[in-house]
Amino acid sequence: xxxxxxxxxxxxxxxxxxxxxxxxxxxxxxxxxxxxxxxxxxxxxxxxxxxxxxxxxxxxxxxxxxxxxxxxxxxxxxxxxxxxxxxxxxxxxxxxxxxxxxxxxxxxxxxxxxxxxxxxxxxxxxxxxxxxxxxxxxxxxxxxxxxxxxxxxxxxxxxxxxxxxxxxxxxxxxxxxxxxxxxxxxxxxxxxxxxxxxxxxxxxxxxxxxxxxxxxxxxxxxxxxxxxxxxxxxxxxxxxxxxxxxxxxxx
Numbered sequence: 001x002x003x004x005x006x007x008x009x010x011x012x013x014x015x016x017x018x019x020x021x022x023x024x025x026x027x028x029x030x031x032x033x034x035x036x037x038x039x040x041x042x043x044x045x046x047x048x049x050x051x052x053x054x055x056x057x058x059x060x061x062x063x064x065x066x067x068x069x070x071x072x073x074x075x076x077x078x079x080x081x082x083x084x085x086x087x088x089x090x091x092x093x094x095x096x097x098x099x100x101x102x103x104x105x106x107x108x109x110x111x112x113x114x115x116x117x118x119x120x121x122x123x124x125x126x127x128x129x130x131x132x133x134x135x136x137x138x139x140x141x142x143x144x145x146x147x148x149x150x151x152x153x154x155x156x157x158x159x160x161x162x163x164x165x166x167x168x169x170x171x172x173x174x175x176x177x178x179x180x181x182x183x184x185x186x187x188x189x190x191x192x193x194x195x196x197x198x199x200x201x202x203x204x205x206x207x208x209x210x211x212x213x214x215x216x217x218x219x220x221x222x223x224x225x226x227x228x229x230x231x232x233x234x235x236x237x238x239x240x241x242x243x244x245x246x247x248x249x250x251x
Contacts, residue, residue, distance in 0.1 A: 001249055004028035004234075005103065005142035007199070007216060007242035010037040011066070015045070017239035023047065026234070026244060029070050034105035034144045036064035036089075055079070057089040064089040065143070067103050071096065080129040085122055093133070099224070099251055100133045104143040109164040116169060123173035131180050134221045138251070141182070141219040144199075144242065149174045149184065152194055153214040165215060177219070185218040185247050186231040196233050199242045207241075218247035227251055 004026050008014040011033060023031060031050070039056050050068040055078045057063040073094040079086030094101040104126070109116040133139045147170040151157035160166045178184060190196075197212025206212060218231060232246040 001030075001251060002026075002028045003030045003032075003101075003140065003142065003218065003247045003249065004244050005032045005034070005216060005218065005246075006237075006244040007034040007105070007144040007240060009035050009240040009242060011045070012038055012043050014239045015043065019239055020045075020047075022237050022239060022244065023068075026237075026246070028068075028246070030094075030101055031068045032092075032101075032103035032142050033066045033068075034064075034103065036066050037061050038064060053092055053094070055089040055092050058087050062088065063105055065092050065103050065105050067092050067094060067101070069094060069096075069101075073097075073101075080126060082125055085125060091126070091129075099138040099140060100136075102130065102133070102139060102141045102143075104141060104145070106144060106146045108146050109167065109170065111164070113162075113164060113167065116164075116167065120169060120173065123170075123177070127173075127177050127180055130177070130182070134181055134223075138224045139182075139221045140224075140247065140249070142217065142245070142247070144215060145174065145217050146215055147171060147174050148213045148215055152192075153197075155195070155197070155211040155213070165213065181222045182219045183222050183225045183228075185220055185228050185249075186214070186233065186245070188225060188228055189231045197235065198233055198245055202241055216242055216245045218245060220247070220249065224249070224251060 054066045075095045077093040148154040198216035200207035200212040230248040234244040
């Protein structure tokens with residue numbers, strides 16, 4: 001089974017940069033996107049053979065997630081059931097029968113960490129939500145988690161310490177999530193691989209210099225870690241400041 005996740009940084013803009021060509025070429029069983037930045041009916045995306053599920057933010061042009069799946073899920077849940085967190089279209093959960101598939105766009109702590117306190121509350125509540133799912137059956141989580149977990153996961157750790165996405169607090173919450181029974185699929189397969197990233201700033205020719213961060217993930221509950229066959233980062237794919245990430249798993 002091939003699963004793909006991509007922060008498209010605006011699906012309407014990404015469509016104009018070849019999104020559907022990449023979507024069709026990757027040919028995933030499930031394809032998740034984050035930061036769709038659109039409202040209902042602002043774009044009709046033709047994806048024959050896929051069921052589409054969208055979660056829109058109340059604020060226009062902001063956040064938002066979507067999942068495209070060849071297999072129809074048993075049920076679909078938008079959000080995590082907490083009003084304070086469910087206004088920004090950040091989570092979609094598909095009950096696929098044998099497992100849960102969760103697409104998430106984690107809140108950014110923003111400049112000067114003005115949203116860090118909210119981010120900490122989000123992390124605790126989202127982790128509790130995932131643990132609740134895990135008690136029922138295996139869980140696969142994908143998306144932009146807005147954190148580089150270890151120094152190996154970004155090009156310039158020293159100069160970015162205390163910047164949003166690489167604070168001790170955010171990295172600590174990522175550790176707490178993994179300690180709660182989840183596995184970072186890429187590091188499971190490639191624990192020591194360096195210079196592999198999924199996001200690059202649009203500034204300073206960062207992508208050309210590969211001065212990036214790995215902040216897009218596939219996590220799996222530890223009861224299926226032995227089912228992972230590969231994890232890939234498609235840094236050859238353009239169209240966003242992020243690139244797609246992939247999980248190959250036999251469930």
